[in-house]
Amino acid sequence: MRKQLFSLLFLILYMFPACTPKPESLLIGAKIYEHSGPYDQLFERWNELGINTGFCSLDLISDQEFMSEASDHNISTFVIFPVFFNPDTLAHSPDLAAINRDGEAAAEEWVEFVCPSREGYRHQVVEKARRIVRNHRPDGISIDFIRHFVYWEKVYPGRDPASLPISCFDSVCIDHFQTETGTAVPSSLIGVKEKADWILESHSDEWTRWRCGLITSMVEEITEASREEKPDILVNIHLVPWGEEDFDGGIKRVAGQDINALSEHVDMLSPMTYAHMVKQEPPWIHDITDEIYLKTGSPVIPSIQVGKAYLNTEFDLDEFSETVEQALKPPSGGVVIWSWERLIAEPEKVTLLKEILEDH
Ligand SMILES: [Zn+2]
Numbered sequence: 001m002r003k004q005l006f007s008l009l010f011l012i013l014y015m016f017p018a019c020t021p022k023p024e025s026l027l028i029g030a031k032i033y034e035h036s037g038p039y040d041q042l043f044e045r046w047n048e049l050g051i052n053t054g055f056c057s058l059d060l061i062s063d064q065e066f067m068s069e070a071s072d073h074n075i076s077t078f079v080i081f082p083v084f085f086n087p088d089t090l091a092h093s094p095d096l097a098a099i100n101r102d103g104e105a106a107a108e109e110w111v112e113f114v115c116p117s118r119e120g121y122r123h124q125v126v127e128k129a130r131r132i133v134r135n136h137r138p139d140g141i142s143i144d145f146i147r148h149f150v151y152w153e154k155v156y157p158g159r160d161p162a163s164l165p166i167s168c169f170d171s172v173c174i175d176h177f178q179t180e181t182g183t184a185v186p187s188s189l190i191g192v193k194e195k196a197d198w199i200l201e202s203h204s205d206e207w208t209r210w211r212c213g214l215i216t217s218m219v220e221e222i223t224e225a226s227r228e229e230k231p232d233i234l235v236n237i238h239l240v241p242w243g244e245e246d247f248d249g250g251i252k253r254v255a256g257q258d259i260n261a262l263s264e265h266v267d268m269l270s271p272m273t274y275a276h277m278v279k280q281e282p283p284w285i286h287d288i289t290d291e292i293y294l295k296t297g298s299p300v301i302p303s304i305q306v307g308k309a310y311l312n313t314e315f316d317l318d319e320f321s322e323t324v325e326q327a328l329k330p331p332s333g334g335v336v337i338w339s340w341e342r343l344i345a346e347p348e349k350v351t352l353l354k355e356i357l358e359d360h
Contacts, residue, residue, distance in 0.1 A: 078142040090114065
């Protein structure tokens with residue numbers, strides 16, 4: 001019901017540009033991972049800038065003083081909640097790792113993922129979400145790393161879609177896939193690579209649908225548990241910033257994110273449109289936002305890069321300014337800065353952000 005109301009509101013706003021959301025109704029967020037305080041000064045600064053929502057690490061959400069100062073300054077708090085990226089768990093239990101089509105743990109630089117089929121792990125994740133919401137009462141939960149393994153941060157336009165990684169081919173996933181879809185992998189196939197090749201060559205659509213289901217059901221379970229603890233909690237989800245057609249349908253085929261199905265369970269969608277980092281121009285941020293909005297009718301709050309990341313190429317004030325403008329273009333429901341730490345490292349960008357937000 002709440003989602004339908006949101007959708008109706010945004011549809012009206014989109015159809016009648018004169019009704020474009022006023023700044024106070026836009027979600028202006030900042031991802032913040034650590035802060036030494038004092039928190040009252042931090043939130044006074046956010047009030048001056050027009051930032052109304054923090055997407056915060058669990059450490060900050062667990063800090064009572066942080067939460068009470070946020071509330072005193074009318075700042076909404078979302079806890080960033082990573083799901084299948086869990087290096088600590090994998091360090092203790094490497095057998096939980098997602099497996100690629102060569103039979104190896106799916107990993108690239110810092111990116112490594114847990115197999116999404118392990119009931120024990122999934123249960124732990126849901127109970128962790130429940131505990132966080134019960135104990136710390138954030139206004140929202142922002143579900144992160146909710147996808148299959150892919151190091152999308154280094155996937156650039158023109159990348160051969162066939163070179164993108166598909167996982168997980170461990171025995172748990174292959175067994176569940178067979179049982180739940182009625183597919184029988186020929187018993188003559190012994191190795192992981194042989195089985196993976198057979199699945200991808202002859203049953204790729206069923207495989208993609210089934211893998212998307214693993215991600216969607218995880219979101220549904222986390223959302224349900226969170227709402228049981230706090231019925232008015234808002235749920236956001238971090239999306240890989242790929243359009244439906246990009247990389248041969250990679251958003252579903254690789255990442256396992258079925259955006260329409262996911263949107264049924266959450267209040268808002270936040271594509272990680274870090275344009276500079278993935279070698280896109282700022283208008284691409286609007287294109288992705290627009291596509292997701294038209295597809296789902298859900299509020300879409302693009303997250304944007306504000307400092308250098310991964311690439312060492314210059315990210316100057318003009319590009320930053322256009323990045324913010326494109327992110328705020330209707331039908332966007334706002335913007336999330338990634339991250340506060342990177343923003344304040346460049347004071348000119350703080351000033352520029354304030355000016356842009358005042359003009360909107
Ligand atoms: Zn698996």
